[in-house]
Amino acid sequence: MNGSVRLVVILAVICILAGSLLAGVYQVTKDPIAAAEMKEKLDALAEVLPEYDNVPLDTTCVVTNKGEIFVFYVARKDGAFVGTAVEATSTRGYGDAMRLMVGISACDVVQSVAILKQTETPGLGTKIEKPKFKDQFSEGSATDCSWSRIKRDGGNIEPITGATVSSKAVCGAVAGAVEAFAKNREQITTTVAPPAKGSEEQ
């Protein structure tokens, strides 16, 4: 009996020590992790939006289309609407859910598309990140999404050889974002930042 109590005590002590070490490291890394994730998002926003002077992350407009929720980050310069960015997701690729950021400018065309996260087949599907493929979405109409399909399906997009599924997934995600924008254009373009909540919020 005494023996097994000793085993339990020693294991418990080790677990407690390990737990407190983890708590300490978590405290130290919490802010850098949040900052890195924020920077990732801001970089993507800067990539797909025209020049802006507001804080798009605070100026959001949430719309629902076909059961999917889209968060539009609205960019303004001198108060005028210059564009919006929206995160689109597709689960039709080969890997995990694919996340991308679609930028739409004020003249109702797609500015550009940035891939935030994808786990497609290395060397084949990962080519969706190459400009040769991604740039095909630029200048596409933002009022009608029928162009965002691969050529065989009647769209304008030349798919990547050997990675039709990944190409289609990107097209689908962009089309979904464009459709959501087209249907809620009025609401999105008039979104303004909520009144500042004061500086006490961290």
Add this chain to the structure above:
Amino acid sequence: MRFVRELLKGLWKENPIFRLVLGMCPALAVTTSLENGIGMGVAATFVLVCSNVVIATVRNAIPAKVRIPCFIVIIATFVTVVDLLMNGFAHELHNKLGIFIPLIVVNCIILGRAEAFASKNSVLLSLADGIGMGIGFTLALGLLGTVREIVGAGTLTLLTGKLAWQVPWYSDRSLILFIFPAGGFLALGCLLGFMNFFQATMARWQGKTFESPGHLDCRHCVICKWGD
């Protein structure tokens, strides 16, 4: 003296990948590029050194009956530490290595060194063992990653793309197979075969006979003798 010997053995004589053939899961899964291989190697080295030192320190306090749970708790703690640190300070690499970081917990090199070395040797020697094994593991993953990236993608990248090199002409028509899991097996097999060939040649040159490790040659396999 012993310190140096324990340090150096991990590089070649007991290299975890090429000699001990341990830790094959991360070795095959992440080495699609040089950078991923080195990132995984460095993360595993950190965990290995920390867990070796801690386990050697408390080796006399841990009763033999609960040693495996204790080792796993210690290793898992350091893996989580690496996961958090990497997420905070090397975010892009963390995105790439993703699910493989938590898998270091079950990397058999780390538990293997804890059980076979750190639980029986002093803190200093365990430190040397951890550093040597870790560097050997990192170099092996780096080599495997280099071969697979050059043959499979025709590129070689370091520092998240700041240092990039493309093989002229070849990079557009590379053998994508080598990026796939099957290519991992092929590349590893070729490297192991080459190392055995190299060692056999060296031994013959020195006038000795080279015995390949028992688990790497034909002796244990009966497939060829099935018809007899």
